[in-house]
Amino acid sequence: MTETVTSPAQDPALVRIRGLKTRLGNKTIFDGVDLDIPRGRITAVMGPSGTGKTTLLRHITGQLRPDTGEIRVDGQNVLTLDREGLFALRERIGYLFQNSALLTDFSVFENVAFPLRQHARLPEELIRMIVLTKLQAVGLRGAAELMPAELSGGMARRVALARAIVRDPMLLIYDEPFVGLDPIALNQVLKLIRTLNQTLGLTSIVVAHELSAVSRIADHIYLIAAGKIAAHGDPETLRRGDTDWTRQFFGGEADGPVPFHYPARDYAADLGFKQGSP
Numbered sequence: 001m002t003e004t005v006t007s008p009a010q011d012p013a014l015v016r017i018r019g020l021k022t023r024l025g026n027k028t029i030f031d032g033v034d035l036d037i038p039r040g041r042i043t044a045v046m047g048p049s050g051t052g053k054t055t056l057l058r059h060i061t062g063q064l065r066p067d068t069g070e071i072r073v074d075g076q077n078v079l080t081l082d083r084e085g086l087f088a089l090r091e092r093i094g095y096l097f098q099n100s101a102l103l104t105d106f107s108v109f110e111n112v113a114f115p116l117r118q119h120a121r122l123p124e125e126l127i128r129m130i131v132l133t134k135l136q137a138v139g140l141r142g143a144a145e146l147m148p149a150e151l152s153g154g155m156a157r158r159v160a161l162a163r164a165i166v167r168d169p170m171l172l173i174y175d176e177p178f179v180g181l182d183p184i185a186l187n188q189v190l191k192l193i194r195t196l197n198q199t200l201g202l203t204s205i206v207v208a209h210e211l212s213a214v215s216r217i218a219d220h221i222y223l224i225a226a227g228k229i230a231a232h233g234d235p236e237t238l239r240r241g242d243t244d245w246t247r248q249f250f251g252g253e254a255d256g257p258v259p260f261h262y263p264a265r266d267y268a269a270d271l272g273f274k275q276g277s278p
């Protein structure tokens with residue numbers, strides 16, 4: 001089979017996944033998933049709990065190998081990269097997790113400076129300038145000397161965001177960025193995700209459950225369910241979707257293809273009734 005080589009700059013997709021198949025333990029997580037993450041856009045990945053959203057992120061960053069399939073990030077084949085190649089790729093990706101994962105003994109300034117100090121020997125003046133610029137971008141330059149314990153949940157999330165962009169990544173991955181935020185903090189984080197994506201020319205992947213929040217920022221949504229892409233499109237298209245999956249997931253209905261009951265033995269047998277007894 002001849003491989004089509006596309007120069008990264010020509011490819012409108014920063015992340016291109018084809019024929020992804022993954023089994024973990026005895027469970028099929030992906031059963032032939034094709035997915036594109038367009039450059040410069042915000043793409044949301046949604047789906048029922050345990051459907052493989054975090055697993056997908058781990059595939060993209062090369063932390064977990066699928067059984068088969070192709071994963072390209074900025075033209076590079078993630079599955080054939082060596083250790084150095086993977087390291088270099090991950091250097092160009094920023095992450096924001098729901099728990100913010102700030103270092104509790106470091107000030108806000110030092111938390112944001114941390115990735116800079118870890119990876120390069122930069123003059124202190126330059127570090128100060130970069131960190132203050134990023135803190136300004138998230139509205140927290142004035143909080144530079146505070147400790148994480150002094151921050152609200154929303155502020156902590158914004159500090160983590162400043163840290164995620166401190167090395168000017170090409171791709172920003174948000175894993176459940178809205179969990180536990182009050183409405184004001186949620187609006188601030190949503191606005192920031194949108195603004196940063198535009199002003200920094202980023203590409204963003206957002207894994208989240210909150211459809212109303214996601215709809216306000218995502219250009220494109222992938223709904224993953226039962227190992228496949230159950231639906232994808234812009235938020236409005238998915239909202240109007242008329243498949244069982246879109247109806248249940250976006251309508252939040254209790255009944256549908258996502259079963260209420262975890263797979264179990266026959267109920268009567270479990271209760272000790274003989275077959276055919278009343």
Ligand SMILES: Nc1ncnc2c1ncn2[C@@H]1O[C@H](COP(=O)(O)OP(=O)(O)OP(=O)(O)O)[C@@H](O)[C@H]1O
Nearest residue numbers: 024025027029047048049050051052053054055056
């Ligand atoms: N190393 C592993 N070995 C076996 N099973 C695993 C492993 N890692 C994850 N799983 C299983 O794979 C499935 C997908 O997990 P994943 O965390 O990707 O789901 P998710 O869609 O992110 O879920 P949630 O929305 O609840 O965070 C789950 O059933 C999980 O238990």
